[in-house]
Amino acid sequence: MPVWFARGLRRGVVTTRYPARSDASAAWLPTPPAFRSGQLTRQAADRMVAVCPGPALSRRDGMLVFDVGACTACGRCAEAAPGVVTSSGEFELAATARSALIKKIPIRGDER
């Protein structure tokens, strides 16, 4: 009998306390990016769109359109545009409407 199984029977707890309490391991989870609008240029946006492996990023006029629901948190956009992208730290992404997962980030880095 595996040790973890016997321990679970003895303690009555076989999983973590999540979601009642956040799990410490959540700090190491890859999370979708967050974009710094003031640092974001059209050139950087186009680089990120080009390296994104799915349909999560696109550029429309002066906006970077980010579909959080299509993001795999792979980190390629952060590698393509350092200084523009940070980790959101957010992995609880459930939404009742698909449209709530589409973010439009103004491209303001070209205004400087």
Ligand code: SF4
């Ligand atoms: S983390 Fe990966 S999938 Fe998500 S937006 Fe960046 S490149 Fe696209």
